[in-house]
Amino acid sequence: MTARTSNDSARDIPEATVARLPVYLRALMTLAEREIETCSSEELASAAGVNSAKLRKDLSHLGSYGTRGVGYDVEYLRYQIAREIGLTQDWPVVIVGIGNLGHALANYSGFRSRGFRVVALLDADPGRHDEMVAGIDVRPFDDLESIVAENDVAIGVIATPANAAQDVADRMVAAGITSVLNFAPTVLSVPEGVDVRKVDLSIELQILAYHVQRKAAAALVEADVEEDSA
Amino acid sequence: MTARTSNDSARDIPEATVARLPVYLRALMTLAEREIETCSSEELASAAGVNSAKLRKDLSHLGSYGTRGVGYDVEYLRYQIAREIGLTQDWPVVIVGIGNLGHALANYSGFRSRGFRVVALLDADPGRHDEMVAGIDVRPFDDLESIVAENDVAIGVIATPANAAQDVADRMVAAGITSVLNFAPTVLSVPEGVDVRKVDLSIELQILAYHVQRKAAAALVEADVEEDSA
DNA sequence: TAGATTGTTAATCGATTAACAATC
DNA sequence: TAGATTGTTAATCGATTAACAATC
Numbered sequence: 001m002t003a004r005t006s007n008d009s010a011r012d013i014p015e016a017t018v019a020r021l022p023v024y025l026r027a028l029m030t031l032a033e034r035e036i037e038t039c040s041s042e043e044l045a046s047a048a049g050v051n052s053a054k055l056r057k058d059l060s061h062l063g064s065y066g067t068r069g070v071g072y073d074v075e076y077l078r079y080q081i082a083r084e085i086g087l088t089q090d091w092p093v094v095i096v097g098i099g100n101l102g103h104a105l106a107n108y109s110g111f112r113s114r115g116f117r118v119v120a121l122l123d124a125d126p127g128r129h130d131e132m133v134a135g136i137d138v139r140p141f142d143d144l145e146s147i148v149a150e151n152d153v154a155i156g157v158i159a160t161p162a163n164a165a166q167d168v169a170d171r172m173v174a175a176g177i178t179s180v181l182n183f184a185p186t187v188l189s190v191p192e193g194v195d196v197r198k199v200d201l202s203i204e205l206q207i208l209a210y211h212v213q214r215k216a217a218a219a220l221v222e223a224d225v226e227e228d229s230a
Numbered sequence: 231m232t233a234r235t236s237n238d239s240a241r242d243i244p245e246a247t248v249a250r251l252p253v254y255l256r257a258l259m260t261l262a263e264r265e266i267e268t269c270s271s272e273e274l275a276s277a278a279g280v281n282s283a284k285l286r287k288d289l290s291h292l293g294s295y296g297t298r299g300v301g302y303d304v305e306y307l308r309y310q311i312a313r314e315i316g317l318t319q320d321w322p323v324v325i326v327g328i329g330n331l332g333h334a335l336a337n338y339s340g341f342r343s344r345g346f347r348v349v350a351l352l353d354a355d356p357g358r359h360d361e362m363v364a365g366i367d368v369r370p371f372d373d374l375e376s377i378v379a380e381n382d383v384a385i386g387v388i389a390t391p392a393n394a395a396q397d398v399a400d401r402m403v404a405a406g407i408t409s410v411l412n413f414a415p416t417v418l419s420v421p422e423g424v425d426v427r428k429v430d431l432s433i434e435l436q437i438l439a440y441h442v443q444r445k446a447a448a449a450l451v452e453a454d455v456e457e458d459s460a
Numbered sequence: 461t462a463g464a465t466t467g468t469t470a471a472t473c474g475a476t477t478a479a480c481a482a483t484c
Numbered sequence: 485t486a487g488a489t490t491g492t493t494a495a496t497c498g499a500t501t502a503a504c505a506a507t508c
Contacts, residue, residue: 013440014498014499015498015499016498016499016500017499018437018440018441019433019437021436021440022430022432022433022436022437023417023433025436026415026416026433027417040464040465040466041465041466041467042465047417048417049417049419051500051501053500053501053502053503054499054500054501056465056466056467056468057467057468057499057500057501059466059467060466060467060468064466064467066465066466066467067465067466067507067508068464068465068466068467068506068507068508069463069464069465069466069507069508070464070465070466070508071464071465071466072466084440085436085439085440085443086439086440086442086443087436087439091435091439091442093435099334100330100333100334100337100338101334101338103330103333103334104329104330104331104333104334105431107330108330108331108431108432110415110431110432111431111432111435113432114432114435114436115439116432116435116439154442155435155438155439155442157435178442178445179438179439179441179442180438181434181435181438185256185340186256187253187257187277187278187279189279193445195438195441195442197434197437197438199429199431199434200252201335201338201340201341201429202252202338202340202341202344202346203249203252203253203256204411204427204429205321205323205341205344205346205385205387205411206251206252206255206315206317206344207248207249207252207427208385208409208410208411208425208427209315209316209317209321209345209346209385209409210243210248210251210314210315210316211248211409211425212316212321212384212385212408212409212425213315213316215408215423244474244475245474245475246474246475246476247475270488270489270490271489271490271491272489281476281477283476283477283478283479284475284476284477286489286490286491286492287475287476287477287491287492289490289491290490290491290492294490294491296489296490296491297483297484297489297490298482298483298484298488298489298490298491299483299484299487299488299489299490300484300488300489300490301488301489301490302490
């Protein structure tokens, strides 16, 4: 009775590839907007900011959706990648913590356009309740369980201060959420089987700072070398 | 005459390690807050959410800052990592695009506390000028060049819509900025030597969606197997 | 058939991990 | 000296890349 999906090769896509599929998807949408119907791996790779060997290798994990000598059909490949990621279905999402960042996330159009539907905004602060944000009213955090159950929410977004994040994650997991996107600058501990992805704004800046510093140091050394040879 | 810095081993830290240094830094700050003065690689690794072998390997690229049989001095290691990343100095930053996300970024306390100083908020929309955000007034985008020059800005943050981002990046580069943190959902092309890091909110959600879908598919297969064996 | 471009192979590179000698 | 824990080695794993046979 075991009904396998039509494409067994779809299993076990390397993480590095998974992380790039959304980038390819966006590049394909840009091409489609410009009414380009076909593209080569070279063209798509350039639009996505990667090299074409990597692109072809990545796509080879999904299946064989191109035509040798011709390239890829933009719309067909777009659909296949969307299906692979799971964007052909609707993903109900809750956002907890409606401060500045929560506002920004609730209003972010990139979510809705990719099939993510914000079903609720939650905040522990009663002062925020019934405020409307992005057309959705802010509800008490204690409504989490009922909202998750009623809407079959699988993805939770944490946009609270760091000290509240672990509690929120615990409650989310208890309510049945298995995937968490964490914007709070803290390490969450969750049971096996729960996925956490972290976006940390200040860490990105710190990585940049490291490289700025290195560039400055390299420039100094170079100046010294010139001085030496003079 | 070439004056090398005291620690030549500080050069050529692997990218993967650089990306984790800020995580260690944050973990050390948490330990320091709890007035813990010494920690083992095991304890620090656990606080940072990595395994201890990786932590020790990472730290070994910076130098030898621990004591065998004892562990690491929290404050000393914190300082060494901060120095390595370049956080012992002040980094002037400009933010362009003061929509929801720009607001959130301008108000984000994690920047200031790590030595990033927002010297200006810029927006092309005259309707937003002279509005105060996070105690800084919003200025015209055309002030970019003079602000960069006056404040020695090396890092620019782009929080504009996608269609404006490339223009903003071009102007930033022309003004002398060599490191860009891009929140706009688009691939930027910049000259060699300019660093771009990208934070894409919807891509993170899409990666999560892929894993949710996989978990659901795996659960189905398992149910089928049980049915078969029944 | 000739030209173009994919999908795959195999080599290379970088990151992770376990194990342990060095040493406090 | 005995116990603890670092820093390093070496093995393994996964990702990237160039090259090219397959094939439209």
